[in-house]
Amino acid sequence: MAEKLWAGRFEEKTNKDVELFTSSLKEDYRLIQADICASKVHLHELRRVDLVTSKEEKAISDCLDQLLSEYKTGTFVLKADLEDVHMNIEAYLIDKLGDIGKKIHTGRSRNDQVVTAFKLTVLGRVEKITQYLVELENTLIDLAVKNLHVIVPGYTHLQKAQPILLSHYFLAYFDMFYRDIEKIVFFKNYLMELPLGAGALAGNPFKMNRQLMSQELGFRRPTSNSLDSISDRDYALDTIYACSLIMQHFSRLSEDMILWSSEEFGFITISDAYTTGSSIMPQKKNPDVSELTRGKTGRVFGDLLNLFTTIKGLPMGYNRDLQEDKHAVFDALGTVEQTLKVNIGMLQNLKINEDSMARNVNSGYLLATDLADYLVLKGVPFREAHKIVGQVVLDCVRKEKHLVDLAYNELQNYSSEFMKDVMPYLDVMHSVNNRDSYGGTATKCVKEQIKLAKKRIKEVANNA
Ligand code: ARG
Numbered sequence: 350m351a352e353k354l355w356a357g358r359f360e361e362k363t364n365k366d367v368e369l370f371t372s373s374l375k376e377d378y379r380l381i382q383a384d385i386c387a388s389k390v391h392l393h394e395l396r397r398v399d400l401v402t403s404k405e406e407k408a409i410s411d412c413l414d415q416l417l418s419e420y421k422t423g424t425f426v427l428k429a430d431l432e433d434v435h436m437n438i439e440a441y442l443i444d445k446l447g448d449i450g451k452k453i454h455t456g457r458s459r460n461d462q463v464v465t466a467f468k469l470t471v472l473g474r475v476e477k478i479t480q481y482l483v484e485l486e487n488t489l490i491d492l493a494v495k496n497l498h499v500i501v502p503g504y505t506h507l508q509k510a511q512p513i514l515l516s517h518y519f520l521a522y523f524d525m526f527y528r529d530i531e532k533i534v535f536f537k538n539y540l541m542e543l544p545l546g547a548g549a550l551a552g553n554p555f556k557m558n559r560q561l562m563s564q565e566l567g568f569r570r571p572t573s574n575s576l577d578s579i580s581d582r583d584y585a586l587d588t589i590y591a592c593s594l595i596m597q598h599f600s601r602l603s604e605d606m607i608l609w610s611s612e613e614f615g616f617i618t619i620s621d622a623y624t625t626g627s628s629i630m631p632q633k634k635n636p637d638v639s640e641l642t643r644g645k646t647g648r649v650f651g652d653l654l655n656l657f658t659t660i661k662g663l664p665m666g667y668n669r670d671l672q673e674d675k676h677a678v679f680d681a682l683g684t685v686e687q688t689l690k691v692n693i694g695m696l697q698n699l700k701i702n703e704d705s706m707a708r709n710v711n712s713g714y715l716l717a718t719d720l721a722d723y724l725v726l727k728g729v730p731f732r733e734a735h736k737i738v739g740q741v742v743l744d745c746v747r748k749e750k751h752l753v754d755l756a757y758n759e760l761q762n763y764s765s766e767f768m769k770d771v772m773p774y775l776d777v778m779h780s781v782n783n784r785d786s787y788g789g790t791a792t793k794c795v796k797e798q799i800k801l802a803k804k805r806i807k808e809v810a811n812n813a
Contacts, residue, residue, distance in 0.1 A: 351440055368429065373675065377675055381434050394557045412441070416442075456546075472537070490523065500710050513781065514790050514795050529591060536584070544581075550576050588678055595685050596650070602692070616709070624636060659674070711751060716753065720752070722783075753777075
């Protein structure tokens with residue numbers, strides 16, 4: 350059993366259950382690489398202020414490299430009784446280098462050490478998520494480009510409302526996920542403030558240059574208050590909030606995919622590779638990816654509430670409760686990464702059933718607003734026009750007729766303002782192209798938005 354690095358003040362050994370209860374290894378093993386990077390920068394600064402010699406710096410740095418390669422090949426095994434990955438690394442250095450190894454923790458506390466490695470690790474994961482988001486956005490743009498000729502019913506209250514381009518629908522999701530990318534870019538500002546050098550809470554007394562350390566580790570700047578540096582977990586909450594929004598957006602897309610792939614809608618067919626069967630009903634092909642995406646959304650929201658609740662009553666400073674941050678953040682990050690990967694694949698293999706969409710867009714009364722708008726252009730006040738078309742619809746419902754089946758002279762029974770030139774208003778493509786306000790569903794507007802979307806994603810990809 351390894352000796353505790355803080356054993357000096359203690360007369361009794363730690364209770365075994367306490368060791369298990371207080372260990373953070375199950376989560377913080379993920380910080381190993383980041384901790385080694387940050388330790389090297391810390392070490393370099395110790396050298397600059399003459400607290401270690403160049404020879405000692407080299408010995409410790411080489412030993413850290415050796416540890417990492419042993420970890421990667423599985424020969425370095427983390428010891429459970431050493432509480433966390435940070436103590437394990439230090440114990441390894443002491444084991445290999447004796448007194449030289451005992452110098453690494455000079456001017457550093459685990460309080461600033463842990464948050465530094467945590468921020469670095471989260472940054473890497475968030476960058477990976479951004480790359481996935483870019484791939485997702487490109488997939489949505491592809492779907493928009495390929496389906497410019499397809500019209501689908503647009504819904505409000507899940508009742509048919511007005512016809513829209515299928516491309517317009519996919520671009521709606523593009524915008525939602527684009528906001529997620531923008532939020533991640535913004536939140537990264539805080540992730541990139543370096544807490545190292547804050548010490549346990551009050552700063553360090555060795556004239557260590559935190560600006561230099563920040564530059565060397567690729568951060569934007571050092572944190573400006575040592576006390577806040579070690580007690581702050583806002584960046585962890587920001588991360589889970591960004592994950593929650595991504596999941597929220599996926600959950601709504603999933604709901605559409607589940608409905609649209611049902612026999613009743615039949616708008617899409619999800620490929621076999623992205624569906625599963627039933628153990629009893631041979632005919633079943635279930636949209637489990639979408640269902641689980643919807644399900645896992647609750648889990649990520651739970652992570653957010655979990656960490657909010659953990660932090661809410663803590664007094665200023667470091668409190669051990671904060672160790673619980675990693676479980677919530679890594680659970681959210683892991684879930685989002687998996688969700689992105691599998692949903693991108695599903696969307697790339699989606700089959701669009703144009704016939705079914707066309708049938709559905711011509712049934713129902715999606716052109717009712719267009720008829721009212723026609724009357725408005727003839728000088729009928731909108732509320733009056735709304736009433737007249739309402740009566741047309743009511744009669745169609747009674748006679749089981751569609752609006753597109755009406756002839757213009759039938760319409761004249763409801764208003765003498767209906768002329769032959771009303772006929773284009775009974776065409777869904779006319780309806781779509783008529784809505785040509787900026788951001789509307791008209792083909793020319795959607796083409797404009799596709800261009801803009803491509804430009805935005807290119808910029809993100811270049812800056813990522
Ligand atoms: N394993 C702990 C964590 O991850 C380290 C805590 C160190 N600080 C302390 N004052 N005990 O948060």
